[in-house]
Amino acid sequence: MKRRPRRSIPATLTALVLLAACVLVAVVAVQMLLGEPPWIRYDSVAGTLHELRWNDLATAVVGGVAVLLGLILLLAAVLPGRLTVLPLQGELDSGASRRSYRSTLRAAAATVDGVSSATVKLKSRKVSAKVTTGRATTDGLAEAVRGAITHRLDQIDPALRPAVKVKVRSARSTS
Structure with missing residues (x-):
């Protein structure tokens, strides 16, 4: 009998980040439907993203952080932990x-x-x-x-x- 630990910490952190993003999008969508000023304006986000270039430092840093987080989550899922x-x-x-x-x-x-x-x-x-x-x-x-x-x-x-x-x-x- 070999039981490995559950990967609950990485899964919980990923779920919380995704939940926060979904709540933010839902709140902004409801605010826009009700005609109230949204917390985050779509025009400002789209304008900022449109001004970025692939060779900018900010784009490279954000991309590198995303790749690093993805690799950490992948390794946490694939590598076996200590036996419980x-x-x-x-x-x-x-x-x-x-x-x-x-x-x-x-x-x-x-x-x-x-x-x-x-x-x-x-x-x-x-x-x-x-x-x-x-x-x-x-x-x-x-x-x-x-x-x-x-x-x-x-x-x-x-x-x-x-x-x-x-x-x-x-x-x-x-x-």
Whole structure:
């Protein structure tokens, strides 16, 4: 089971821009039908656009911005995002959410004796854990945390086994 994120932010922004343009056109059309002065006069817009030339700087800048926005939206639609559900081994098509995966690995790191706090970051092929301890000496703590995380990964049994990297920070100095 591999679920990819929805592209809701680019779609929402595009929809809001198009909605604003449609509302503006509709309001101006209604104002013109009622005989009131419109917010944007068609004659002034048409005159300004008629005076522009293809080799003007303003035309090139607006065209470049439009092409850039189009490419960004195209890439957002085509390129896959980070997995939101990470696949697990087994006969069933199963997975774990990224959030629960991270929190269970953080809980495993926090159960090690001497660890006061732990943070875990998931990357595509690596789990990075940063733990803080109140101990003055941190000898063997990184290996213990790595062992606890590895044991929890054995229990979870992910389809793609990540490498485990642990950094230990001591709250107290050794001097």
